[in-house]
Amino acid sequence: xxxxxxxxxxxxxxxxxxxxxxxxxxxxxxxxxxxxxxxxxxxxxxxxxxxxxxxxxxxxxxxxxxxxxxxxxxxxxxxxxxxxxxxxxxxxxxxxxxxxxxxxxxxxxxxxxxxxxxxxxxxxxxxxxxxxxxxxxxxxxxxxxxxxxxxxxxxxxxxxxxxxxxxxxxxxxxxxxxxxxxxxxxxxxxxxxxxxxxxxxxxxxxxxxxxxxxxxxxxxxxxxxxxxxxxxxxxxxxxxxxxxxxxxxxxxxxxxxxxxxxxxxxx
Numbered sequence: 001x002x003x004x005x006x007x008x009x010x011x012x013x014x015x016x017x018x019x020x021x022x023x024x025x026x027x028x029x030x031x032x033x034x035x036x037x038x039x040x041x042x043x044x045x046x047x048x049x050x051x052x053x054x055x056x057x058x059x060x061x062x063x064x065x066x067x068x069x070x071x072x073x074x075x076x077x078x079x080x081x082x083x084x085x086x087x088x089x090x091x092x093x094x095x096x097x098x099x100x101x102x103x104x105x106x107x108x109x110x111x112x113x114x115x116x117x118x119x120x121x122x123x124x125x126x127x128x129x130x131x132x133x134x135x136x137x138x139x140x141x142x143x144x145x146x147x148x149x150x151x152x153x154x155x156x157x158x159x160x161x162x163x164x165x166x167x168x169x170x171x172x173x174x175x176x177x178x179x180x181x182x183x184x185x186x187x188x189x190x191x192x193x194x195x196x197x198x199x200x201x202x203x204x205x206x207x208x209x210x211x212x213x214x215x216x217x218x219x220x221x222x223x224x225x226x227x228x229x230x231x232x233x234x235x236x237x238x239x240x241x242x243x244x245x246x247x248x249x250x251x252x253x254x255x256x257x258x259x260x261x262x263x264x265x266x267x
Contacts, residue, residue, distance in 0.1 A: 128196025
């Protein structure tokens, strides 16, 4: 009677060799532990991917401003459709045409008062008046006025449009009655009520600004503004997936190489 042992790990047959029972328990524990870690890692990765997909959808719906053209003349109107995933402040600004370096004193100018305790800008030149009524047919009905020029690009000058009660900068945006857009789709109507003589007849763009951005994010929108950095998040998830795939391949290769030992007894 002899004992023949077939070992899948390519060990030579040895008479009287007992299967690697002394290591089998440890091997099973190690295999179960690695399998558990890999399973947890993939479950967490899938959860992170679901979070990323939902977050990107919300970001895409919220990140871009809405533009509409309007002519600055009394009673001229314009419409815009805006969607918000939750209530958000109505941030408006007017885009006036003009090249960088050109002078447009009718748009106004502001400066920071040197030595002012609050360091708020003071109006050196308020600019010609622009008053526009905004309504949505669902309770929003407010008149906004153009503040002095606040910024400029290569092709535009910008004037923020504020509720009359907030124009002087003394009241923060969180103070009522600062207008808000309701959750869902809002159909906004704009009607010009007053405009200065130099600006009469000029066609401008009204911008309904996004509630998120690098410089400004609306209260309660931090979870969406996180996805401004979506390329970095995508890289992290990609590296995580590659690392998980490599470890899974290594684990399966190790398991195949250490297949169970088969013991056969023959007379």
